[in-house]
Amino acid sequence: MSDALATMDLALPRAFAHSRRMAQEREVDSAVTWMAAHLSVAATGLRSRKARLIGEAAAARARTLADLAADALAERRMEVALALRSGGMSNADMVDALAVAGEYARRTIGLEPYSQQMACAAALIGGCVAEMDTGEGKTIAAFLAAAVFGLAGRCVHVVTSNDYLAGRDAEQVRPALEALGLTVGVVTGDIPVSPRRAAYAADIAYVSSKEVCFDYLRDGLADTFITGRSALASKLGRLLGAAARDDAEPLQRALDVAIIDEIDSVLIDEATTPLLISTNTKGDISEATARQALELAAGLERGIDFTVDPHGLMPTLTLRGERRLEQEVAELTGPWRVRLIRNELLRAATAAVHTLRRDHHYLVRDGKIVLIDQQNGRTMPDRYLNHSLSLMVEVKEGCAISGERKSLASISFQRFFRNYATICGLSGTVREVAVELHTVYGLRMTRIARRLPLRRDAAPPIVFSDRTQLWSRAADKAQALQARGQPVLVAVRTVTEAKRASEALHERGVIHRVLSAAQDEAEADIIAGAGARGTVTVVTNMAGRGTDIRLEAGVAELGGLVVLMCERNESRRVDRQLMGRCARQGDPGLVAEFISQRDAILQMLGPPWSKILRAWPRITSHAITRAQSICERRGRHDRLQLLRRDRQLAKVMAFAGGLD
Numbered sequence: 001m002s003d004a005l006a007t008m009d010l011a012l013p014r015a016f017a018h019s020r021r022m023a024q025e026r027e028v029d030s031a032v033t034w035m036a037a038h039l040s041v042a043a044t045g046l047r048s049r050k051a052r053l054i055g056e057a058a059a060a061r062a063r064t065l066a067d068l069a070a071d072a073l074a075e076r077r078m079e080v081a082l083a084l085r086s087g088g089m090s091n092a093d094m095v096d097a098l099a100v101a102g103e104y105a106r107r108t109i110g111l112e113p114y115s116q117q118m119a120c121a122a123a124l125i126g127g128c129v130a131e132m133d134t135g136e137g138k139t140i141a142a143f144l145a146a147a148v149f150g151l152a153g154r155c156v157h158v159v160t161s162n163d164y165l166a167g168r169d170a171e172q173v174r175p176a177l178e179a180l181g182l183t184v185g186v187v188t189g190d191i192p193v194s195p196r197r198a199a200y201a202a203d204i205a206y207v208s209s210k211e212v213c214f215d216y217l218r219d220g221l222a223d224t225f226i227t228g229r230s231a232l233a234s235k236l237g238r239l240l241g242a243a244a245r246d247d248a249e250p251l252q253r254a255l256d257v258a259i260i261d262e263i264d265s266v267l268i269d270e271a272t273t274p275l276l277i278s279t280n281t282k283g284d285i286s287e288a289t290a291r292q293a294l295e296l297a298a299g300l301e302r303g304i305d306f307t308v309d310p311h312g313l314m315p316t317l318t319l320r321g322e323r324r325l326e327q328e329v330a331e332l333t334g335p336w337r338v339r340l341i342r343n344e345l346l347r348a349a350t351a352a353v354h355t356l357r358r359d360h361h362y363l364v365r366d367g368k369i370v371l372i373d374q375q376n377g378r379t380m381p382d383r384y385l386n387h388s389l390s391l392m393v394e395v396k397e398g399c400a401i402s403g404e405r406k407s408l409a410s411i412s413f414q415r416f417f418r419n420y421a422t423i424c425g426l427s428g429t430v431r432e433v434a435v436e437l438h439t440v441y442g443l444r445m446t447r448i449a450r451r452l453p454l455r456r457d458a459a460p461p462i463v464f465s466d467r468t469q470l471w472s473r474a475a476d477k478a479q480a481l482q483a484r485g486q487p488v489l490v491a492v493r494t495v496t497e498a499k500r501a502s503e504a505l506h507e508r509g510v511i512h513r514v515l516s517a518a519q520d521e522a523e524a525d526i527i528a529g530a531g532a533r534g535t536v537t538v539v540t541n542m543a544g545r546g547t548d549i550r551l552e553a554g555v556a557e558l559g560g561l562v563v564l565m566c567e568r569n570e571s572r573r574v575d576r577q578l579m580g581r582c583a584r585q586g587d588p589g590l591v592a593e594f595i596s597q598r599d600a601i602l603q604m605l606g607p608p609w610s611k612i613l614r615a616w617p618r619i620t621s622h623a624i625t626r627a628q629s630i631c632e633r634r635g636r637h638d639r640l641q642l643l644r645r646d647r648q649l650a651k652v653m654a655f656a657g658g659l660d
């Protein structure tokens with residue numbers, strides 16, 4: 001055996017053992033999956049090159065169509081559609097189809113797609129996840145891919161992360177899609193059944209991830225009712241299916257192609273929240289019992305009677321806490337006599353009193369509790385806490401009691417999106433989750449180069465010992481920038497911090513607007529003005545994705561938009577998205593960062609770190625990055641656990657058979 005072969009013989013098992021160890025550490029099912037994912041990420045360069053070549057060819061071909069008369073272009077469109085439908089999607093057909101779609105975009109909406117947008121569309125059509133930097137024009141790239149799939153006769157869902165973006169993106173590209181002979185539908189939460197079905201019947205439907213998933217569940221429930229396979233099934237179906245559907249037709253035509261915008265938000269950040277359709281029942285716990293539980297919980301001490309995992313919300317009663325409780329409820333009857341129920345009630349009440357915070361985890365709107373999404377800062381009117389927790393929070397806040405929701409059907413995004421024949425997607429922040437997207441969904445990443453060099457400056461972070469000092473300096477900075485006419489986004493994480501920022505700005509007399517979950521109705525209006533001269537806007541991370549802030553004329557000359565980061569998020573991707581609001585499309589921009597040593601995220605590093613940071617404040621920024629990577633690792637672990645449970649459940653279901 002040659003030396004080289006002998007070395008390989010030793011090296012391969014070692015490499016495999018290493019992969020297996022890494023797979024275990026990263027909670028991936030097998031070493032082979034882990035290795036395959038890494039090989040796929042390593043091949044990103046090759047895929048990116050191929051996409052670039054197709055993009056350049058399509059952009060050049062589109063320029064040759066510029067002088068064609070409308071009739072000739074329409075004929076070209078017919079030829080392209082015919083070729084796609086009869087011969088499949090060869091590279092040459094893809095180039096032709098992208099060129100035609102691009103030319104229609106130029107004629108109808110006045111935007112001539114760049115070769116990078118064509119390349120991004122080519123990657124999407126190839127079933128990849130495209131990483132295209134923030135502000136590089138993903139709406140048009142998604143439109144191009146949707147148009148080509150549409151011309152090929154496929155049923156396309158362009159999935160966005162919320163209703164607002166679904167409506168906005170569809171309206172932006174509707175003229176071009178319609179000129180291409182394709183119908184466009186928009187599905188949002190407030191649309192009744194018939195127009196909803198009509199929107200899904202369109203060639204291209206723009207829909208938020210939640211709506212498309214809920215409608216799938218509704219169709220499933222209605223089917224159960226219509227086919228009436230068993231007494232239980234028809235009862236459940238009747239409860240919801242009849243309300244969701246006025247006849248036997250399903251809402252959704254097919255789950256064929258999903259082009260998922262902000263794919264990391266949809267498939268990663270939202271993956272652990274199951275979507276469920278539920279019905280309201282009265283519930284077993286009375287309001288009086290909840291009140292007693294809250295009073296008892298208020299007397300419990302953190303660290304002595306209960307502990308709270310720094311990454312979670314639900315407390316765990318200590319032995320001492322349990323004993324104390326036992327003595328305090330000795331005189332009480334009913335649920336208080338049963339240890340399990342008693343502890344569960346007290347855990348929920350303790351969470352309501354000590355961990356769940358108003359304006360951080362939830363808002364009180366029109367006498368109801370509305371949850372806030374911790375990832376994107378938006379309200380989640382269609383999501384609920386589990387029954388005992390929601391009862392405790394409602395009683396604590398003096399809201400009407402909503403009763404217990406019994407789940408009728410549920411699914412996770414992870415399982416739902418795997419039903420599509422083709423999934424692809426795009427985002428500005430993919431690389432951190434590329435391995436996970438490959439392992440879980442089999443998606444490969446393609447990186448799209450920037451069109452123009454990035455002109456975003458970053459000022460070194462400034463560290464403060466507490467948030468009062470931070471807000472005082474942040475208000476000074478905003479005032480100074482406003483005086484020189486430069487617009488500023490003051491970026492925070494929570495509604496509470498947005499209020500503190502607003503108070504600090506008021507004290508300095510700085511005119512500003514606030515965009516947070518508490519003011520989400522005014523979103524479009526606030527965003528439209530955020531790039532104007534001297535505008536100060538306080539934003540939570542709800543402005544972090546898909547928000548296009550256009551600069552007023554003359555603002556670029558002043559240095560462009562400034563993003564003043566005053567609070568870091570748990571995920572580095574969310575921070576990068578917020579930073580991406582400035583320096584878009586070749587404009588200049590600046591990111592300045594103010595950090596407080598009291599930032600909530602630092603608490604998860606534990607007490608030794610606060611001492612270290614007091615001695616060396618300079619390393620605070622690194623400490624935050626470390627805390628973020630701990631959060632991300634935990635998130636990954638939770639998602640893979642959920643996926644395993646899902647798979648296990650699917651196996652059990654397979655053995656249990658159908659509903660008959």
Ligand SMILES: Nc1ncnc2c1ncn2[C@@H]1O[C@H](COP(=O)(O)OP(=O)(O)OP(=O)(O)O)[C@@H](O)[C@H]1O
Nearest residue numbers: 111112113114134135136137138139140428546548
């Ligand atoms: N081909 C084009 N020609 C001129 N302007 C364009 C073109 N494509 C996109 N734009 C403009 O670029 C800006 C950014 O586009 P868009 O919001 O789609 O970016 P994005 O990549 O989705 O950003 P984000 O990652 O922040 O969501 C918009 O104002 C859009 O009108």
